[in-house]
Amino acid sequence: MRLLAEVLELKTRHPFIIARGSQDTYRTVQVRLIDDDGVEGWGEAAPQRFYGETTETVLEALQVYATVLPTDPFHLEDAEAGFEMALHGNNSARAALSAALHDLAGKRLGVPVYRLFGLDAAKCPLSTFTIGIDTAERIQMKVREAEQYPVLKVKLGTTDDRAILSAIRDVTSKELRVDANCGWTRKQAIRMLPLLEEFGVTVLEQPLEPTDLEGLGLVRQEARIPIVADESCLTAADIPPLVGKVDGINIKLAKTGSLREAVRMIAIARAHHLMVMVGCMIESSIGITAAAQICPLVDICDLDGAALLARDPYVGATIDGGRLRLPEGPGLGLSAR
Numbered sequence: 001m002r003l004l005a006e007v008l009e010l011k012t013r014h015p016f017i018i019a020r021g022s023q024d025t026y027r028t029v030q031v032r033l034i035d036d037d038g039v040e041g042w043g044e045a046a047p048q049r050f051y052g053e054t055t056e057t058v059l060e061a062l063q064v065y066a067t068v069l070p071t072d073p074f075h076l077e078d079a080e081a082g083f084e085m086a087l088h089g090n091n092s093a094r095a096a097l098s099a100a101l102h103d104l105a106g107k108r109l110g111v112p113v114y115r116l117f118g119l120d121a122a123k124c125p126l127s128t129f130t131i132g133i134d135t136a137e138r139i140q141m142k143v144r145e146a147e148q149y150p151v152l153k154v155k156l157g158t159t160d161d162r163a164i165l166s167a168i169r170d171v172t173s174k175e176l177r178v179d180a181n182c183g184w185t186r187k188q189a190i191r192m193l194p195l196l197e198e199f200g201v202t203v204l205e206q207p208l209e210p211t212d213l214e215g216l217g218l219v220r221q222e223a224r225i226p227i228v229a230d231e232s233c234l235t236a237a238d239i240p241p242l243v244g245k246v247d248g249i250n251i252k253l254a255k256t257g258s259l260r261e262a263v264r265m266i267a268i269a270r271a272h273h274l275m276v277m278v279g280c281m282i283e284s285s286i287g288i289t290a291a292a293q294i295c296p297l298v299d300i301c302d303l304d305g306a307a308l309l310a311r312d313p314y315v316g317a318t319i320d321g322g323r324l325r326l327p328e329g330p331g332l333g334l335s336a337r
């Protein structure tokens with residue numbers, strides 16, 4: 001098996017602003033695994049500086065992982081364990097390999113990856129569309145542009161979060177979920193709760209910094225809406241300490257490092273009666289379509305990363321009237337645009 005990697009430069013339609021910064025150009029790494037019969041599996045790494053990765057670290061890590069590629073593409077568990085043993089961390093790089101191996105296995109069998117996992121594609125929940133931080137006028141323009149999405153996810157964690165919520169409520173009555181991206185202190189978060197309620201917000205994601213699990217528990221005690229952990233929950237091992245502190249977890253392949261770990265996380269979360277959300281980074285349809293494969297298992301789907309792009313080089317899972325639609329082709333069912 002051979003591994004090829006290439007940097008993809010992606011631009012968002014509007015500069016994408018969250019509590020910890022603004023950006024309009026994103027670099028991800030497209031991974032192609034080619035087996036001895038010429039069958040190709042595709043994956044994408046969306047590295048985040050916040051988790052210690054860049055495209056450069058991904059490319060370096062892939063060189064290490066290239067030395068331990070499986071000889072049998074169906075030995076998915078062993079392959080993923082082998083990557084982890086060869087080089088720990090580098091989760092977005094490993095996520096790209098995991099997606100590519102699953103794509104390859106599905107193509108060899110002639111079935112979509114979600115069917116390999118035993119899932120019914122019709123069970124995907126609606127996907128939210130994210131409204132980044134901006135001026136009131138630009139936020140209202142983005143809300144109008146997001147007309148086809150029935151649920152909006154609003155980025156907060158600014159000095160004027162009320163103005164943002166109020167600007168959005170002036171132009172829509174849609175369901176709103178809020179993501180503070182670690183932008184609040186305990187006091188601010190608890191002070192924000194009545195405001196979120198006033199504006200009809202239904203979910204609050206990651207109000208506090210990642211390590212403040214005790215604080216998350218205090219916010220949850222005061223909250224009447226579910227609190228979801230994102231930056232506090234990377235892999236399965238992070239779930240048990242969060243039990244009792246949050247109501248749900250947000251799974252992203254760039255954090256978990258693997259589709260199989262994502263499924264293990266869902267099982268562990270369910271055992272603890274936690275809600276499960278699947279999210280994404282700003283990435284092309286390769287990464288989004290990989291994450292979409294497990295969406296029939298989750299409560300909340302937030303897979304708008306490719307929908308926020310000015311131009312997506314690939315065609316895969318789409319969001320149709322808010323509903324996530326999985327491609328029917330074998331593997332991830334992806335094609336170049």
Ligand code: MG
Binds near residue numbers: 179205206279
């Ligand atoms: Mg989040």
